[in-house]
Amino acid sequence: MKTHIEPFKIKTVEHIYITTQEEREAALKEAFYNPFALRSDKITIDLLTDSGTTAMSSKQWAALMDGDEAYAGSVSYYKFEEAVKKITGFKHIIPTHQGRAAEKVLFSVVAKEGKVIPNNTHFDTTRGNLEFIGANPVDLPTDIGVQPEVIADFKGNMDIEKLEAAIKKYGAENIPIGMITITNNSGGGQPVSMANIRETKEVLSKYGIPLYLDCCRFAENAYFIKTREKGYENKSILEICREMFSYADGATMSAKKDGMSNTGGFIGTNSDQVAEKCRTNLIVMEGFVTYGGLARRDLEALAIGFEEVVDENYLRYRVNQSKELADTITAAGVPIVMPAGAHAIYIDAKRFAPHIKPEHFPGQSIACEIYRISGVRTTEIGSLMFGKKDKDGNHIAPNMELVRLAIPRRVYTKSHMEYIAEAVIEVYKNREKLRPMRLTWEAEYLRHFTCRCEYI
Ligand code: F0G
DSSP states (O other): OOOOOOSSOOSSOOOOOOOOHHHHHHHHHHTTTOGGGSOGGGOSEEOSOSSSOOOOOHHHHHHHTTOOOOSSSOHHHHHHHHHHHHHHOOSEEEEESSHHHHHHHHHHHHOOTTOEEEESSOOHHHHHHHHHTTOEEEEOBOTGGGOTTOOOSOTTOBOHHHHHHHHHHHOGGGOOOEEEESSBTTTTSBOOOHHHHHHHHHHHHHTTOOEEEEOTTHHHHHHHHHHHSTTOTTSOHHHHHHHHHHTOSEEEEETTSTTOSSSOEEEEESOHHHHHHHHHHHHHHTOOTTTTTSOHHHHHHHHHHHHHHTOHHHHHHHHHHHHHHHHHHHHTTOOBOSSOOSSEEEEEHHHHSTTSOGGGOHHHHHHHHHHHHHOEEOEEESHHHHOEEOTTSOEEOOSOOEEEEEOOTTTOOHHHHHHHHHHHHHHHHTGGGOOOEEEEEOOSSSGGGTOEEEEO
16 A cells, blocks of 8 residues: 555544634734744644654553552562663663753763863753853764755765864763764754764774764654665664664663653763763753652653654654655755654745844744744744854854754654645745845853744
């Protein structure tokens, strides 16, 4: 059969809010033209994030009832630990309430002021956590990784030559760990090949630097390896995961993504010393070592989520759902980061609205307009999220200006996807009417979450 179907049926339904254009215009104004500030009852389809927005399975909901809420030594923790070990093979698994907490606890142990952490591309929370303690996050994507129109299999790869050069420039003694983000979220949701993970490990090993994976979307990355990298077509997703993690000394994960649950995360490590220090800091920052800030029932849902996410039928559906949306909008001319990733489609705002300069936030203007006409919420990943200012106050733009349409797992049906496509295509047809924007207020860190904007 050619038709891709959702590999699940619906047992419980959730009301969707249908609004008028007038209501949405008022809501946008009230939110200071920042979609993060919109109330969710003013949103029809929410593509702000794929994080924590997963629809849990009936098995996961049933497992919640089994949660053993013991403060210490909860049986639920051991189920969670076993599920994560089965996939990652790491010696120590330390639960946290979400990904950034795992980062904060790990960096409190391995990073310090002045230290340098290379990554294919840091997600904004790893960057934020490192900058917060005065460390220096360095992004080393490949050249094709930052060219939206180039079609290639593994555009999320780390640039190996740039990595070697960075180690020579900063000195191995100043690089406590190297990281790879799979899939590369800020770089367009692009996967990293097995060969690249292996080579990164080889280079880091030469200098005695451990490798940690930021592995939020490890199963999606594994599916791309299976379908795109020679030699992996007959391996199971679990086998591919085991091999990916075998090259790493540890990982941080936001389990709100491929943990198939609404909250959770972990630190994995093979180092006894790092684990011991992380556990000590965890107790201060998150909670006791067998719950790390989570309700124990969450650990039950996660244990099952980790089993469900490595199901190839699920991953095939997941990747095709995004691909079909990408195919529909690109057929109408909409420029996107090619090829489509699994968790999101990224509109290339530079080519979509070339009349708006990066410092006037073309992505934000597109995101606001998509919401205004349809109630579909998307998010800017460009100058608003990553832009900086030089000494003279001039705007320093990031490599790409994107709008992300993140697809929650198992939530939206084919007709929802058609509605999204129609909205994007409509805005594209009227793109010359998109207006430049400016900031009226911004916070010191991660400004995109809370900033206020207006049209110029
Ligand atoms: N690393 C990556 C690659 C991420 O995508 C995220 C979260 C985190 C770390 C932090 O995890 O949210 O659980 O604290 N990404 C979400 C997103 C927020 O929308 O892409 P968290």
